[in-house]
Each structure stands twice: as C-alpha cells, then as structure tokens.
Amino acid sequence: MAILGSLPLIACTNNSNNNQSKSKRMSTKFQLPELGYAANALEPYIDEATVNFHYGKHHNGYTNNLNAALEGHALEGKSIEEVLANINPEDKALRNNGGGYYNHNLYWEVLTPGGGALSADLEAAIKDSFGSVEKFKEEFSQKAATLFGSGWAWLVVGADKKLSITTTPNQDNPLMSKIAEVKGTPILGIDVWEHAYYLKYQNLRPNYIKNFVENVNWTVISEKYAAV
Numbered sequence: 001m002a003i004l005g006s007l008p009l010i011a012c013t014n015n016s017n018n019n020q021s022k023s024k025r026m027s028t029k030f031q032l033p034e035l036g037y038a039a040n041a042l043e044p045y046i047d048e049a050t051v052n053f054h055y056g057k058h059h060n061g062y063t064n065n066l067n068a069a070l071e072g073h074a075l076e077g078k079s080i081e082e083v084l085a086n087i088n089p090e091d092k093a094l095r096n097n098g099g100g101y102y103n104h105n106l107y108w109e110v111l112t113p114g115g116g117a118l119s120a121d122l123e124a125a126i127k128d129s130f131g132s133v134e135k136f137k138e139e140f141s142q143k144a145a146t147l148f149g150s151g152w153a154w155l156v157v158g159a160d161k162k163l164s165i166t167t168t169p170n171q172d173n174p175l176m177s178k179i180a181e182v183k184g185t186p187i188l189g190i191d192v193w194e195h196a197y198y199l200k201y202q203n204l205r206p207n208y209i210k211n212f213v214e215n216v217n218w219t220v221i222s223e224k225y226a227a228v
C-alpha cells in the first residue's frame, strides 16, 4: 500500500481572465489524504473531537503550509519522500510542514480501524531486534512516554531491513537524511504532541500511548515493512 499523498497532484490553471497572455501556470500541490474512516471510528481510544481537530485543523494546516513553503522552491514537484530527504536543517518552514504532512499521513494510516495481524516476516524481524512483540511494545511505549516535549516515536526499517525504535523532536522524522540521528523508513509512528491526546487524556500521556499501541493495524504496518 503506497502512502497516500506521496506525490503532489499536478494542476494546470489557465489564466482565463487574461486572454492576451494565454499563460498557463503549472502548480504542484500536496493534498490532505482522505481519512478513510469516520471521525468516531477510533472511539473510545482516540475520541471524535480529537480526530476532528487533529486531522481537520492540524494536519490540514501542515498540508497548506507545506504547499506554501514549496512554491518556487527547488524541491517543488518532488515526492514527499524526496522532499524530506533533501531538507536542510535551517529550512524551518519545509522541515516543520513537510514533516508534519508526512508524519500525520502515516499516523492516520496505521490507526485504520479493524485490527489486523502481523505478517510472519515482520514478526520475525521484531523478535530479532527486540526479543518479542511484547518487549517491542514496552520499549516503544517507554520511549514515547519519556520523550520530552513535542515529537514522535518511530519503528524504523534500516539497512538489511533491520528494525529499530527512535524518537524525533517536533515534526522531524527518520527520512530527513540531513537531520535525523537514526535514518530509515518509518513504518509506525506515534504523535506525542499534546494536541494528539490532551482533550481526552489530559496529562496522562502513557494511557494514550497504551491505547494507541494496542489498536494499530498490524496488517497495514506489515505491508509497509514488506514494501521497504
């Protein structure tokens, strides 16, 4: 399964108000991906009000701000993965909004309701790196819980399809080759910004993390692992 919104849509607009110029402006825009399920579909773990703000306001905002940051930029028209790989640390608008766009695409995708099962390949890789699926969940949850401030915890596929857990601050992610400490392809990510949980869980970040980890769709994550 490809990540939705990986490539920007190309739209050409005719400047019909000015027939003399007949200019055609090409623009490439990333779209907010469809959620694919109802805003209340993740209840009671992630509540409807949080989904409406998080998806409809925050994720939508990152999408619009990414498009604005890319206007006239050398990376305009590239896939989101190429954009992330080439962001310079000081390019704050692209760093924050390119990361924000990609990270939230992945977040909603792995939360797809319906349960799901680990593939044999991913289960073997998890056991190889962490000892057991339960040990993986413990370590992932612990790193997400103890990340100071706003950021993300990731399950990352690196060289030789080896798995590791890492965290990034703000909207950084492991595809940012010029920025991330641990580089690789994320196949699972949890948002621990307060906007992801505060309406329902208030200060109880560990409770949000526990419910998240127990309700991700392992079928989707296994497909992502296979595609790396």
Ligand code: MN3
Residues within 6 Å of the ligand: 054, 058, 104, 191, 193, 195, 196
């Ligand atoms: Mn968020």
